[in-house]
Amino acid sequence: MNLDAQHPLSSGLTSASRLVRAYQGTRPDVTPVWFMRQAGRSLPEYRELRVGTRMLDACLDPEMASEITLQPVRRHRVDAGIFFSDIVVPLRLVGVDVEIVPGRGPVLGTATRTAADVDALVALDPSILDDALLPIRQAVTRTTDELGETPLIGFAGAPFTLAAYLVEGGPSKDHIHARTLMHGDPEAWARLMAWTAEVTGRFLRAQVLAGASAAQLFDSWAGALSLDDYARYVAPASAQAISHVRDLTYAEPAETGEPLDAPVAPGVDEPEPEPALRNVPVVHFGVGTGELLKEMYDIGADVVGVDYRVPLDEANRRLGGVVPLQGNVDPALLAAPWPVLEAHVRDVLERGRTAPAHVLNLGHGVPPETDPDVLTRLVELVHQAGTTASAG
Numbered sequence: 001m002n003l004d005a006q007h008p009l010s011s012g013l014t015s016a017s018r019l020v021r022a023y024q025g026t027r028p029d030v031t032p033v034w035f036m037r038q039a040g041r042s043l044p045e046y047r048e049l050r051v052g053t054r055m056l057d058a059c060l061d062p063e064m065a066s067e068i069t070l071q072p073v074r075r076h077r078v079d080a081g082i083f084f085s086d087i088v089v090p091l092r093l094v095g096v097d098v099e100i101v102p103g104r105g106p107v108l109g110t111a112t113r114t115a116a117d118v119d120a121l122v123a124l125d126p127s128i129l130d131d132a133l134l135p136i137r138q139a140v141t142r143t144t145d146e147l148g149e150t151p152l153i154g155f156a157g158a159p160f161t162l163a164a165y166l167v168e169g170g171p172s173k174d175h176i177h178a179r180t181l182m183h184g185d186p187e188a189w190a191r192l193m194a195w196t197a198e199v200t201g202r203f204l205r206a207q208v209l210a211g212a213s214a215a216q217l218f219d220s221w222a223g224a225l226s227l228d229d230y231a232r233y234v235a236p237a238s239a240q241a242i243s244h245v246r247d248l249t250y251a252e253p254a255e256t257g258e259p260l261d262a263p264v265a266p267g268v269d270e271p272e273p274e275p276a277l278r279n280v281p282v283v284h285f286g287v288g289t290g291e292l293l294k295e296m297y298d299i300g301a302d303v304v305g306v307d308y309r310v311p312l313d314e315a316n317r318r319l320g321g322v323v324p325l326q327g328n329v330d331p332a333l334l335a336a337p338w339p340v341l342e343a344h345v346r347d348v349l350e351r352g353r354t355a356p357a358h359v360l361n362l363g364h365g366v367p368p369e370t371d372p373d374v375l376t377r378l379v380e381l382v383h384q385a386g387t388t389a390s391a392g
């Protein structure tokens with residue numbers, strides 16, 4: 001399905017941005033940069049705005065969600081906004097009892113441990129989401145109107161990471177109950193994964209249709225799985241989740257200076273070239289997923305997000321040298337002395353040069369205690385270092 005003509009990708013507002021170019025596999029002059037969790041507690045303006053509002057209420061208030069999304073873009077001049085929301089928002093919107101507890105993360109009213117629990121959950125109809133997603137669509141449209149040429153990245157949790165919260169009932173270290181259900185009752189597990197893929201896929205699609213120029217699927221906890229378990233019990237559901245945005249296309253507007261209706265040479269009656277039809281780029285990211293990079297790409301992603309454990313040149317080698325990469329500055333180094341961080345960032349850029357294209361990011365989210373001025377300085381460094389590199 002084609003995105004409508006007003007969408008920032010179809011209208012040409014964001015289709016030639018550094019971020020979208022890099023995601024499409026073309027190396028721009030300057031390496032684009034944004035940070036996972038760039039919105040949030042590292043920013044005093046965020047902490048001030050959030051006083052008295054619970055996390056999920058903030059996510060469902062279009063004005064607040066939009067303002068929080070824009071805060072780090074204004075402050076750090078990053079190359080993209082990431083929509084302020086949470087992976088559990090669509091669960092709440094279909095009626096799951098979930099709350100985000102500060103300092104802990106998502107906590108469920110009940111844990112989904114048995115086949116009967118799974119069937120009770122699956123009885124919630126994912127299609128009721130489409131109406132309930134109105135505040136999400138409003139927040140995205142509001143945000144992209146403000147962002148102009150800066151693309152907005154929409155996101156969703158991958159089915160496994162969401163299922164891990166549902167089965168455990170909250171945050172956990174090894175996701176033991178989830179992995180037990182996966183093996184102990186593979187049929188119930190498959191029903192749970194299919195339902196979760198539907199819910200999270202619809203959430204992602206709504207963001208893209210409303211104006212997001214790229215989509216990122218977070219499988220934060222997939223690193224807990226063996227390669228075989230990932231391939232058998234998880235990858236099909238992640239592919240299903242992504243399929244909700246895989247069919248969304250846009251016609252690449254003509255390059256600046258070459259309007260679509262440029263006159264052809266007199267006497268030559270050539271048909272106008274068809275503009276290239278492109279997909280909305282999809283990034284797939286996980287933590288501790290160095291062994292799964294190939295499988296994570298193969299579910300239908302365009303870009304692979306790499307955490308800080310695998311150097312980008314090695315990740316590129318594992319992916320056969322054909323996949324744009326995103327990552328992978330170690331978040332711990334944000335609090336190290338500047339020369340240490342700078343040397344690390346230059347090393348990440350250097351290794352990123354082996355890939356077809358590179359979007360600089362962290363290997364996981366911004367730690368809440370991060371000094372925001374360090375992030376601003378890091379953006380300047382990447383923009384300046386990227387320019388020098390492309391000239392040489």
Ligand code: CP3
Binds near residue numbers: 050087101104
């Ligand atoms: O700036 C951004 O990156 C966009 C916003 C974003 C949030 N959550 C906001 C948020 C994104 C992309 C997420 C995704 C998310 N949520 C993931 C996947 C990414 C990852 O970090 O691995 C996961 C696993 C969650 C679940 C979740 N929500 C956790 C673990 C937490 C932290 C709990 C805590 O207090 O430490 C949340 C809450 C959350 N989501 C916050 C933010 C800004 C903190 C809420 C606050 O300010 O109190």
